[in-house]
Amino acid sequence: VRYAEGKGWYDPRVEPRAPIAIDPASAVLHYAQEIFEGLKAYHAHDGSVTMFRPDANAARFRRSAERMAMAPLPEDLFLASLDELVRIDRQWIPTDEGGSLYLRPFMFASEVFLGVKPSSDYLYVVIASAVGSYFKGGVKPVALWVSQDYTRSAPGGTGAAKCGGNYAASLSAQAEAAERGCDQVVFLDAVERRYVEELGGMNVFFVYDDGTMVTPALTGTILPGITRDSILTLARDRGMTVVERPYSFDEWRTDAESGKLREAFACGTAAVITPIGRVAFPDGEFTMTGTEVTERLRRELVDIQRGRAADPYGWVHRVI
Numbered sequence: 001v002r003y004a005e006g007k008g009w010y011d012p013r014v015e016p017r018a019p020i021a022i023d024p025a026s027a028v029l030h031y032a033q034e035i036f037e038g039l040k041a042y043h044a045h046d047g048s049v050t051m052f053r054p055d056a057n058a059a060r061f062r063r064s065a066e067r068m069a070m071a072p073l074p075e076d077l078f079l080a081s082l083d084e085l086v087r088i089d090r091q092w093i094p095t096d097e098g099g100s101l102y103l104r105p106f107m108f109a110s111e112v113f114l115g116v117k118p119s120s121d122y123l124y125v126v127i128a129s130a131v132g133s134y135f136k137g138g139v140k141p142v143a144l145w146v147s148q149d150y151t152r153s154a155p156g157g158t159g160a161a162k163c164g165g166n167y168a169a170s171l172s173a174q175a176e177a178a179e180r181g182c183d184q185v186v187f188l189d190a191v192e193r194r195y196v197e198e199l200g201g202m203n204v205f206f207v208y209d210d211g212t213m214v215t216p217a218l219t220g221t222i223l224p225g226i227t228r229d230s231i232l233t234l235a236r237d238r239g240m241t242v243v244e245r246p247y248s249f250d251e252w253r254t255d256a257e258s259g260k261l262r263e264a265f266a267c268g269t270a271a272v273i274t275p276i277g278r279v280a281f282p283d284g285e286f287t288m289t290g291t292e293v294t295e296r297l298r299r300e301l302v303d304i305q306r307g308r309a310a311d312p313y314g315w316v317h318r319v320i
């Protein structure tokens with residue numbers, strides 16, 4: 001679907017995947033005015049095809065557009081584009097447990113000019129692609145590298161938006177993590193360099209021995225994850241105490257070493273919920289071993305997503 005100022009949204013189409021020709025002076029190529037989302041469609045337990053909380057992705061896409069001074073795509077157009085594509089591509093949706101049709105809606109500035117100002121033209125596109133289970137051969141704890149050199153987002157920046165530039169800025173830190181044998185990077189806050197914000201592509205939770213959980217508060221520099229939000233609801237409904245507050249890396253390390261902090265987990269659309277194992281930082285490392293609460297929450301959330309458990313929240317959206 002295209003957008004032009006004064007004309008609105010026009011020219012919706014579904015096409016076989018192929019390269020898009022864009023002018024070398026397209027604004028996105030120079031000033032990175034681009035946003036995206038990621039979600040999955042899958043076969044539920046009863047054979048229907050569903051998506052998990054696509055309305056939340058639509059709302060976040062709209063907020064990202066606002067932050068990036070882009071045309072706000074109407075949420076019903078976002079949702080209709082996904083439904084239509086999933087219906088057309090239904091034969092490509094994997095039927096194996098954990099498999100899904102990954103959907104990648106994105107939008108970029110397509111006006112042709114060299115100059116720093118919001119574009120007046122946009123192209124909104126959705127790619128659909130079959131993917132297997134994130135964990136082949138069972139859930140495996142992730143190893144993390146705590147970056148001291150790089151931050152992902154500063155106050156007033158774009159951390160709460162899902163824009164491509166945030167990920168470009170995180171690649172050096174991610175490469176550093178990989179060099180140290182870690183799967184993901186932990187970003188600390190940009191001001192004090194003390195507080196845990198999130199991982200390269202996931203939010204984090206900490207589980208204490210008294211059953212309480214802590215997750216970094218959304219301060220405007222963290223991506224408001226839809227999985228994070230779902231876990232907050234689910235855990236609180238199960239009577240667990242979950243506190244959203246600033247959480248320093250010192251607190252994490254001290255409480256993990258004393259044994260008070262039993263588990264930590266990361267969450268996001270791709271892996272849903274995954275235990276955190278090794279945590280490496282410039283002066284050393286420690287390893288977290290608990291997985292009990294993590295596994296229980298994972299099972300409960302996946303069961304709702306796949307239609308094996310009741311969905312009192314109306315999270316599951318049926319497409320077919």
Ligand code: PMP
Pocket residue numbers: 038198199200201202203223224225226227228267268269270
């Ligand atoms: N933080 C970042 C930086 C991410 O890229 C993602 C993945 N979208 C998340 C958190 C988790 O968000 P969600 O649960 O909506 O996938």
